[in-house]
Amino acid sequence: MTRFPSHIGQSLAVYRDPRVVAILFLGFASGLPLALTTGTLAIWMARAGVDKTTIGLFALVGVPYALKFLWAPLVDRMRLPFLTARLGRRRGWAVFTQGMLMASLLALGASHPVSTPWLTAFLAMAVAFCSASQDIVVDAYRIDILTERQQGAGAAVTQAGYRLGLLASGAGALFLADHLSWPTVYAIMALLMTVGVGAILLSPEPHGEKPPLPLFPRRERWRAWWREAVLAPFTDFLQRPGAFTILAFVLLYKFGDVFAGVMANPFYVDIGFTNSEIASISKLFGLLATLAGVFIGGAVVSRYGVLKSLLGCGVLQMASNLMFSVQAVVGHDLSLLAVTIGFENLAGGMGSAAFVAYLSLLCTTAYSATQYALLSSLMAVGRTVLSSGAGWVAEQVDWSVFFLLSTVAALPGLASGIRKRNRGVWGEASLPPHPSIPFSYSWSGRRSVSGV
The missing domain is CATH 1.20.1250.20 (MFS general substrate transporter like domains)
Structure with missing residues (x-):
């Protein structure tokens, strides 16, 4: 004591x-x-x-x-x-x-x-x-x-x-x-x-x-620099078992979440919320919910392992999109908006905690900076390129249907995760240990991606 x-x-x-x-x-x-x-x-x-x-x-x-x-x-x-x-x-x-x-x-x-x-x-x-x-x-x-x-x-x-x-x-x-x-x-x-x-x-x-x-290396240094600084981090990653299936999961895991998120603010404006209302609930209260979700997600990872946490938090992320459909039907309601934002940001924070832990485990220590940049860049593709059509979809359907579709958009990522788990792609042999994970977790005195 x-x-x-x-x-x-x-x-x-x-x-x-x-x-x-x-x-x-x-x-x-x-x-x-x-x-x-x-x-x-x-x-x-x-x-x-x-x-x-x-x-x-x-x-x-x-x-x-x-x-x-x-x-x-x-x-x-x-x-x-x-x-x-x-x-x-x-x-x-x-x-x-x-x-x-x-x-x-x-x-x-x-x-x-x-x-x-x-x-x-x-x-x-x-x-x-x-x-x-x-x-x-x-x-x-x-x-x-x-x-x-x-x-x-x-x-x-x-x-x-x-x-x-x-x-x-x-x-x-x-x-x-x-x-x-x-x-x-x-x-x-x-x-x-x-x-x-x-x-x-x-x-x-x-x-x-x-x-x-x-700024411009001499010719005799160029090839050596290119091999060590540029090629080595990527070849190291791509030579692992199941590398491309892992990359596909990284691309799709947050897709449903970001597909809805791209049009969330225009949605708030469209149903009558003021800038101050959006700021106080979506931004301020939403920030608190996200931070709570991050810490809860870290605890979940510690208890159940990375893969189980990824799948469980992914289900919560998908379900949180349904609250926006309810909000679209009800319309301007500050109390419901607080519930919707709270659920969505809490689930998103939990998913982010598990996802960052997973991405960190994927990085080899010698090339962690470049490999993490590669993985986070791939994750950003879902936030940008894949979600860029969200506005067009919102033009074609009403808001309640749009957010139902965003829920469906989360299914490929979850299905990919379940498939990879069944195939054993994420076993310890395919993931090198990494010394610095943003969320401390350990179980049975070892690190495990499978969480079993």
Whole structure:
């Protein structure tokens, strides 16, 4: 009994380390841009009178998140003129991507989605590209700057900061939009990016790094660089048993969830909710439900294993879409909206916890950064390319039918998971152990993907 408080104090002390605190602010900077190219932008366009099909197609502006693995080796290894010499490899790239993010956010806010939708789409994609590049840098910086003992705390504060960034650009932007113009709102969001700039400038460059390569490697180094930095992480993954079936599951697992999510904000607008109502329930209350779901999901993974948790949480994610159909029939009802958002975000948080644990287990330690970028990029394909037709579907049917269809869209991912479990694709032999999982879990003194 007497040792318990001391143990808790030692566990919490890691969060006071300046490097861990800096990761919190960098997580905020990583989370801030996403809503400004998705949910918040969708509400701006819906208020401006843009049709649903166009709003749905804007999901494609998130394609850079799905393709960031293509240029991750460049961000990881290449030298930037002036910035690398002054700040170091990681900090130089961080400041560069953050500066580009601020500029692209200002330009996006100054665009006109009704009169020049293609320009708005181009600028939104520029924001997404810079944001995806910043994610690569921040993930690499976190891994490099923190000790092995601090990696768990780093993952936790990254998630917390990311959610706070989403809150600022989601609920915060909507509250501001009730009183200010959209260009002003986006300018304020660009200003908030200085939180990340300040954090990286006040933090040290990681020690013991491999020296960055020149921006254009000499010819004799090119082939060796290409094999080690680009090809090796992918060939290592693809040589595993069942690699392509695992990739198919990663692509489809969250599809039903994101298919509904693309049109959720236009749905709220369509049935009469105000910006402030959407912000308070969908964003603020929804954030709390998501955080609760993440922690519950971590406990479920600890108790039942990754695969069982993936399938169980996937069923809950699918069922939560049915609540939106009920909301569509009832219409404007704040109490029901709270129940709908609470269920959907709780289930989504649980599914995300299990999914992140699974993706982490898939990564070989030597290539974890690039392989995780590959897997998260593939996951983003479902959020962008596959879900881009959601607006067209919403134009063809009423909202209740649309959300029923989104429930059906979750079935292929679940069916794929059940099929893989029956075939034993996810046995321990096909998944190398990974030392740093964002959610601590163990059972019977070992790690297991099958959960048996």
